[in-house]
Amino acid sequence: MTVTERTRRTRWVAGSAVALAVLFAGAATVASARDDGADRQATGSESAxxxxxxxxxxxxxxxxxxxxxxxAxxxxFIVRDRTRDEDVRRFAYDIANTQANQRGMLLGWLDLWELPKVAAGQEPMAWMAGGSGAGGHDGHDTGDMDGMDGMPGHGGGYQGxxxxxMPGMATRTELGRLRRADGKQAEILYLQLMTDHxxxxxxxxxxxxxxxxxxxxKRLARGMVEAQQSELDAMAGMLAKRGSAPRA
Incomplete structure (x- = not known):
């Protein structure tokens, strides 16, 4: 098997693993939520x-x-093809696998709620200004709201x-630069872009x-905060080893 064939096989296997993670995460999310709702109704302990x-x-x-x-x-996956550094490749694969899994859960919930995957006619981040109706925050605990007024998107949609x-997302221009970069340059750019992300x-x-x-x-969101904060610290260290730092 040639080097090119091995590379293509590696990309296919990695991509398939992430795709399966999304599929199983979505299916597990829907099944778990339905079972939970059925159990509540059966026991009569809580309303559906x-x-x-x-x-x-x-x-x-x-x-x-x-x-x-x-x-993300x-x-x-772009940086895995642009560098041979095993630390960066392993870190990138962990992020891809984790976020593909979480994405599957989010899409699974939308399927369960029979809601569209994309909000038509609504700007991204508009929900951070608050909501109303079933699932909105009116009348619910807002004890974690301190400091939210300074968040990107809070009080209005993000200007794409x-x-x-959305805030932190790389632009098309930046993604193009990442695709053209190689080695250390690709590693630094990826770590900086992912830090912003x-x-x-x-x-x-x-x-x-x-x-x-x-x-x-809510539990998933809190877990994201903790995990991604830890990864921010790790990326700062990886950038420092490469004589660089997060972007201002």
Whole structure:
């Protein structure tokens, strides 16, 4: 088998693994949620869980974060092809696998709620201004809201540009630079872009932790904050080893 054939096989196997992660995560999410709802109704201990409204924070976060995560997966696979550094390749694969899995969960919830994967006629991040109706935050605990007024998108939709639809997302121009970069240059650019990406994602996840009402989704959002903050620290260290730093 030639080097080219081995490379193609590796890409296919890696891509298939992530695709299967999305499939199984979505299926498990839907099955678990349905079983949970059935158990509650059978025992009579709680009323059936409410379906979030289309304009709720629960729906908005699931829709927006699925898009946000997809770009992280894309960037991670780009850098795996642009460097031979095993530390960066392994780190990138971990991010791709984790975020593909979480994306599958978010899309699974939207399927369960019978809501569209993309909010038509609504700007990304608009849900961070608050919501109403089933699944909105009115009348619910807002104890985690402190400091949200300074978040990107809070109080209005994010102004997208050059393919960057939400805070932290790389632009088309930046993705093009990453695809053309090699070796150390690709590693540094990836780590800088992913640092920005995580910062935007953390703000979004904190928004859901405050505004979402679906317990499992709030739990996932809090887990994202903790995991991505840890990865921010790791990326800062990796950049320092390469004589660089996160972008200002």
């Amino acid at each position: 869980p409410r379906t979030p409204a289309a304009d709720s924070a629960d729906a908005g976060f699931a829709q927006d974060m699925a898009v946000h995560h997809q770009q 997966v894309e960037m991670s 540009h050059d393919g960057s639809l 995580h910062k935007g994602g953390i703000d979004m996840a904190r928004g859901c932790a405050s505004l979402c009402t679906v317990t499992a989704e």
